[in-house]
Amino acid sequence: MFLLLDKPKGITSHDVVGKIRKISGERKVGHGGTLDPNATGLIIIAIGRASTKKLEMFTKGMDKTYEAEIILGEERNTDDVEGTVVRKCEKIPTKNDIKKVLEKFTGESRQVPPDFSAIKKGGKKAYELSRLGKNVDLKSRKIVIKSAKLLEYNYPRIEAVFEVSSGTYIRAIARDLGRELGTYAYLNNLKRIKIGKFGLERAVDLDILNSSNWENHAIEI
Numbered sequence: 001m002f003l004l005l006d007k008p009k010g011i012t013s014h015d016v017v018g019k020i021r022k023i024s025g026e027r028k029v030g031h032g033g034t035l036d037p038n039a040t041g042l043i044i045i046a047i048g049r050a051s052t053k054k055l056e057m058f059t060k061g062m063d064k065t066y067e068a069e070i071i072l073g074e075e076r077n078t079d080d081v082e083g084t085v086v087r088k089c090e091k092i093p094t095k096n097d098i099k100k101v102l103e104k105f106t107g108e109s110r111q112v113p114p115d116f117s118a119i120k121k122g123g124k125k126a127y128e129l130s131r132l133g134k135n136v137d138l139k140s141r142k143i144v145i146k147s148a149k150l151l152e153y154n155y156p157r158i159e160a161v162f163e164v165s166s167g168t169y170i171r172a173i174a175r176d177l178g179r180e181l182g183t184y185a186y187l188n189n190l191k192r193i194k195i196g197k198f199g200l201e202r203a204v205d206l207d208i209l210n211s212s213n214w215e216n217h218a219i220e221i
Helices: 012-023 093-107 126-131 171-181
Strands: 001-008 029-031 040-048 064-071 075-077 085-088 107-111 141-154 157-164 186-193
Touching: 001 012, 012 029, 012 040, 064 171, 075 171, 093 141, 093 171, 107 171, 157 171, 157 186, 171 186
Parallel strands: 040 186, 075 186
Antiparallel strands: 001 040, 029 040, 064 157, 064 186, 075 085, 107 141, 141 157
C-alpha cells in the first residue's frame, strides 16, 4: 500500500516515515524521494515489504514538478534559505532576462549538486563534510529540465515552476540561475506538486492520519 502525503514545512522525510511507521504499526515503511525540511508538498510513502520494493520507480524513474520561490541578490552556502550568506550583488535583472535564462536552462545539461547534500563523497555525506569546513568538490551529473516557467517576478522574488528529471536539485537551479543572470540567488521556498502521474491534489495532510483511518487513504500502485 502507498500513501500520497502533503508534507508540512519543518520536518524531514525521515520524520514522516517514522510517523507513518508508528501510525500503521508496520516496520517496513519508506519514501519515494526526499524533501528537505524546509520544503513542502507531495511525498509518496510505501507501507509494507512488497510496496517498499517498488520505491525505486519513484526515486529514479519519474519526473518531478516543483513550485519554487527564488530570492535574487544573495548566494548562500547551502543554496537555500537555511544557509549562511557568502556572496551579495545589487544587480537587478529584468523580467525578460529571467525568461531568457529559464529558456536557456530547459533541456539536457549537467548540474553540480549543492555542497550541503546527501550525496556521498569518500563514504561520507557531502553535508557532513561541508559542516566540517571541508571542500567536497562534487562532480557534475546529467539532468533534464523538461520545462521552466516564470509565474511572477517582483525583485528580489522569483516564482517559477520546474518539471525536472529525478535527481535534479532545485536549490542548484536557483544558484545557477542567479549566476547566469550576473548576480546571485538562493531557494527560499519549495513545494513539490507532482511525481510522475501523481499530483499534490490527491495527497492527504499528514496531521489528519491516525491508526484508525490511515488505511482509508491508502492506494495500490
